[in-house]
Amino acid sequence: MIFIIAFRNLFKSIRHTLIVVFLIMVIIALFYIGNTVLEESNNGLRTTYILNYTGDIVIQEKTDVSMSLFGANTPAIGEFFSIPVLNDVDTINALAADFEEVETITRQISGPAVLDIGTQRFGVPVFGIDPDTYFPCFPGIQLDAGRFLQSGEMGAMLTKGRAEQVKKDTGVPVSVGDSILLSTAGTTGFKIREVPVVGIFSYSNAVQIPDEIVLTDAQTARALNSILLATDSDYAPPETTVDILTDDIDSLFMDEGSDTIADKTESVSLAEIKTLLETGTEPVTQDWKDGGWNFIILRLKKGVNDSDFLKKLNEKLEPFTAKAVDWRTAAGTPALLVLLLQYLFNAGLLLIIIAGIIAIINILLITVFQRMKEIGTLRAIGASDGYVRLLIFTENIIIAAIAGILGIVLGNVLIQVINGMGISVNNSLISSMLGHDRIFIQNSGLMAIASVALSVVLGFLSSIYPVQIALRIQPVEAVAKG
Amino acid sequence: MSIIQLDTIIKTYHMGKVEVPALRGISLTLVKGDFVAIAGPSGSGKTTILNIIGLIDKPTSGSIVIADKNVTNMKKAGLTRMRQKELGFIFQSFNLISVLNVFENVELPLIIGKAEQTKAERRDWVNYLIEEVGLADRKKHKPAELSGGQQQRVAIARALSTKPQIVIADEPTANLDSATGETILNLMKKINKEQNTTFVFSTHDPVIHELADHVIFLKDGNIVRERKQAKEVKK
Incomplete structure (x- = not known):
């Protein structure tokens, strides 16, 4: 009624x-x-962000300010802020990989650098990556020329937008194999690295992604950002070198006519050098798998609620100095x-x-x-x-x-x-x-x-x-x- | 057996700073099955006394007992329950709910009061009441489609729907022509006799109050005269 x-x-x-x-x-x-x-x-x-460069969740070192993959989210302090290296990165990586919700996992080093290409100079964010895990993690990245960066090689990948910009400004197209200079200036002095362009790529739905990003190998990015390097190879220095280190320091300057180099009268043939190189224990290339990383990036399985997972993961990260943030924080200002x-x-x-x-x-x-x-x-x-x-x-x-x-x-x-x-x-x-x-x-x-x-x-x-x-x-x- | 007892009821209205006495200490006793007319000129306090008996207005002082319940200091919820169960109202201007048809208007108090009836019982009872007031062929009509006399019949059926012990009617014939008014009064009297329902109504028409068994004459807020006719009261 x-x-x-x-x-x-x-x-x-x-x-x-x-x-x-x-x-x-x-x-x-x-x-x-x-x-x-x-x-x-x-x-x-x-x-777009998840598929191109943020993943669902990013683990980073705890900081006083909100931090994206590009640095501090507050523009005013961005220039004076350096992204901290993640402590216990291997332990945290293993911990995160153990979650059944996690589909793929990769790591990244980030930092600003100056890019010199041809006669052009740009301020760019450099992402140092592990190619083996990075590209499978981000299917949004599409190759336009050259090839994807490979594990263990030094090189850089530029965006198609950047390449077009250079061509427009200089009239000279950027080709695969061209060298670029990446440099940084910090408290420890200037760092300059010359690396070849191995590929040109674009992000899917690129309108939302900054064209400035340069992808490089991790070693180059670490060098630019003064992050410690380490290798997982079995390399051990020759005993003679170790002996020098253990000897009394004064013995190095003793004038007893025992200088081994001065006494060396035998010549070295090319064949001997070749043999030495082939059989020598010192590696010619090093596999820089380890060292400092700024971020661990996770892609979650379909259907996983990312905010629930974030909460769960952060509980596990409690004993560490790290914290997990969502894609929005990781993407920075636009998001x-x-x-x-x-x-x-x-x-x-x-x-x-x-x-x-x-x-x-x-x-x-x-x-x-x-x-x-x-x-x-x-x-x-x-x-x-x-x-x-x-x-x-x-x-x-x-x-x-x-x-x-x-x-x-x-x-x-x-x-x-x-x-x-x-x-x-x-x-x-x-x-x-x-x-x-x-x-x-x-x-x-x-x-x-x-x-x-x-x-x-x-x-x-x-x-x-x-x-x-x-x-x-x-x-x-x-x-x-x- | 008394069903309404008023003891020294005073009601004073405040019009700004001026006090206007409407009732000046009225005491009366009405018995069950009474058919009472409150008569008097305009401003004598007829409507005020009916409002107080009908529990829609409160006296300034004095005590009221209705159906053996002292309602003088009863709270709002209690008064609402009393109006639901014990009292029925017939208004001078009918006061039907304009968006409801005849059947729905008569049914409304049963739904408001959550009467313990099945839907079928309720329908049969409402149909019976509508037949009693002679509107069986107007059940689906809205109030606006009925004459004044027909609307007042609906109001009577509505007042009776909860089987109240007392029905209050404030000048029920004032808006009707004299012939229709007499018909309405006769209908009320018929129900009074058949169901032993106590009717208390006001009128200023001498012809109408001649039909009542018990007439109370008011003037300036006082009872000036009371006339009772011998009648058979069902117990």
Whole structure:
């Protein structure tokens, strides 16, 4: 019966109903479109970053500031911040790999450097990688020329965007095999490394990824960032060398005519050198598998909830000086900017909602005042507080739910119109935010449900004060107005 | 057996700083099955006394006992329950719920009061009441589609739906022509006799109060005269 009364009352005071429906509908349409765009952008960014260079989870050393794969997330201190080396990297790597949720795992060294290529000079972020694990971890990386960096070799890979930029500026294309100079300056002096370009690559959905990234072997990146190197080879220095180290230091300067080099009168033939090189115990190339790393990057299996896993992993990391962060923190400013935009948009929307609620409350109050006789009559024939409360709430929540559904319909219509217009975006920041270089919004079922829920909450909040007023109506109003 | 007892009821309204006395110390006793008219000119306190008996208004002082319950200091929830179970209302301007049809209006107090009836029992009872007031062919009509007399019949059926011991009617015939008014009064009297329901109604029409068994004359908030006719009261 309450539903019948509530529903028919909506048609009875159709003008008020329509105004309230219109207000809620506009608010919900705004909420729906805005959050659909932001959610889509968020999902686009997420997929792109995860597939291209952040993975799902990044383990890094604990720091006082929020840190991405590029360094500090706060631009002001970025230049004065050096990314700390991860302690206990092997133990943590083994610990993380033991989780069944983890699909692939790789490590990375990061740091800024100056890139000299031809006559051009650029400031670039250098990612030192382990090629064996890095490329399987990031299927978003596509090779455009040359080949992928290989394990144990020194070399660099540039993005297609960077190569095109160089060609545009100098007229000379970047070719595989060209040498590039990477240099850094720090407290320990200047570091300069010359490495060959082994490949040119691009990121999938590149519009969202900075073109500056240079991928190099780990050894080069460590050298540039003054990180200790180590090898896992069986190399042991010859005994004579060790002897020198253990001898009394003064013996090195004793003038007893026993200088072995001065006494050496025999010549060395080319064949002897060749034999020495072939049979010698000193390795010609070293396998620089180990040494310092800044980050361990994890890709999770499909369907794993990354925030749950992050919590679980951080519990395990408690004894270490490391912590795990999500892809958004690891991606740095662009991804955080979208999050900030989302908060700003919803804060703005909150103001509109508050204004809307005030307008709706006024209309509902007028409706309650116009129905004093009806409510008084209900009280006189025995309606309790609960009955009157339920009646008014039911009416308003029905209005709100209908308005919410209409708001989603309106939002969808507007989305279709916007998509149909095929607006292209030239600004890279906006296209990064949208996740496309053309404005195309996809409907979101989850957001539609959230929008209807919001409309019901709106209806409920707007009804609280009018319900209080309705409960103050005395049964005598039934006759007072009669 | 008394069903309504008022003892020294005073009701004073405040119009800004001015106090307006409506009832000046009324005491009366009504017995079960009584058919009572409260008569008097405009402003004599008829509506005020009915509102107090009907528990939709509170006196400034004095005590009230209704159906053996002292309701003088009863709280809001208790008064609501009393109005649900013991009292029925018939208003001068009918006060039907405009969005409900005849059947639904009569059924409404049963639903509000959560009467312990099955849906079928409730439907049969409502249909019976509607037939009793002669509106069987108007069950699906909305109040706006009915004449004044028909609306008042619906109001009578609604007032009786919870089988109350007392029905209060504030000038039930004031908005009706004299012939229809008499029909309504006769209907009320018929129910009074058949179901032994106590009726208390107000009127300023001398023709109407002649039909009552018990007439209380009010003037300026006081009972000036009381007339009782000998009648058979069902026990």
